[in-house]
Amino acid sequence: GAVVSQHPSRVICKSGTSVKIECRSLDFQATTMFWYRQFPKQSLMLMATSNEGSKATYEQGVEKDKFLINHASLTLSTLTVTSAHPEDSSFYICSARGSVADSSEQYFGPGTRLTVT
Amino acid sequence: AQSVTQPDIHITVSEGASLELRCNYSYGATPYLFWYVQSPGQGLQLLLKYFSGDTLVQGIKGFEAEFKRSQSSFNLRKPSVHWSDAAEYFCAVGPPGGYQKVTFGTGTKLQVIP
Numbered sequence: 001g002a003v004v005s006q007h008p009s010r011v012i013c014k015s016g017t018s019v020k021i022e023c024r025s026l027d028f029q030a031t032t033m034f035w036y037r038q039f040p041k042q043s044l045m046l047m048a049t050s051n052e053g054s055k056a057t058y059e060q061g062v063e064k065d066k067f068l069i070n071h072a073s074l075t076l077s078t079l080t081v082t083s084a085h086p087e088d089s090s091f092y093i094c095s096a097r098g099s100v101a102d103s104s105e106q107y108f109g110p111g112t113r114l115t116v117t
Numbered sequence: 118a119q120s121v122t123q124p125d126i127h128i129t130v131s132e133g134a135s136l137e138l139r140c141n142y143s144y145g146a147t148p149y150l151f152w153y154v155q156s157p158g159q160g161l162q163l164l165l166k167y168f169s170g171d172t173l174v175q176g177i178k179g180f181e182a183e184f185k186r187s188q189s190s191f192n193l194r195k196p197s198v199h200w201s202d203a204a205e206y207f208c209a210v211g212p213p214g215g216y217q218k219v220t221f222g223t224g225t226k227l228q229v230i231p
Contacts, residue, residue: 004160032217043207043221044161093160106219108153108160 002028004096006109013084013116021079021112023094029074030096034106035067038091050077084116119144119210121222129228130198138193138225140182140208150191151209151219152182161207167191168213178202203229 003026013019023033032051036044048064050056050071058064066088068080077096081088091113095106120143130136142148149168153161165176172184182193191208205226211219 006160041224043223046218046220049217095161105163105166108162110160111158113158 002026002096002098002105002107004030004094004107004109006092006094006112008112009110010113011115013114015085015116016083018080018082019084019114021081021092021094021114023077023079023096023109025075025096025098025107028096028098028107030077030098031074032097033071033077034095034097035069035077035079036093036095038093038111040091044093047079081114084114086116089114089116119148119212119218119220121208121210121220123206123208123222123225125225126223127226127228129230132200132229132231133197136193136195136198136202136227138206138208138227140191140193140222141189142191142208142210143189144210144212146213147186149211149213149219150182150184151211152176152180152191152193153207153209153221154178155205155207155224157204164193164206198227198229200229200231203227 005024007022035047038044047062048056048058056069071077093111095108122141151166152164155161164180165174167174167184205224207224208222209219
């Protein structure tokens with residue numbers, strides 16, 4: 001089946017620094033990638049949707065200048081948390097989808113645990 | 118707006134017992150419905166999905182779910198639970214046409230006791 005990887009799996013950074021999370025589709029071309037945030041004991045909240053080669057579409061309430069998303073190729077999307085603060089600590093999960101024509105499935109990455117100290 | 122309710126935050130069952138996880142959705146038309154499983158520290162794995170047709174859907178790992186339009190429900194079932202089924206389960210709803218804008222429920226944590 002389709003595999004999505006995320007790197008790093010865990011990251012600790014100091015308040016005020018920036019951190020980049022990578023999401024890769026390993027064996028398929030992802031025309032669309034989604035970024036989610038999951039708080040402890042809560043559900044996944046969609047942060048943004050990105051299509052290869054175009055600007056990401058952010059959900060209401062998500063600061064686009066703080067959470068920079070780049071989807072420069074069909075196999076890679078990055079989420080950069082800029083000027084991180086402790087409240088940004090969370091579990092970030094990406095998912096990737098292939099062709100739109102067949103409404104193919106979203107495949108989820110294993111997630112990245114971000115801790116801001 | 119679409120929404121999903123999973124009324125049970127935590128469920129404990131004995132190994133070998135049957136399982137039913139509840140899911141109620143709100144959507145203006147017939148939505149796409151999903152059940153995902155998440156093991157600790159992991160991403161989500163799709164168990165099954167309903168788009169149309171037969172309202173009883175078979176998934177992986179012996180799970181099934183039944184779509185009941187009159188009750189706006191999509192409950193997940195398994196006749197005999199295994200210890201390896203302990204995980205968090207998420208019900209999700211999306212608009213017809215694909216996997217865009219999928220909304221997840223708050224999850225049900227399943228504990229399996231020997």
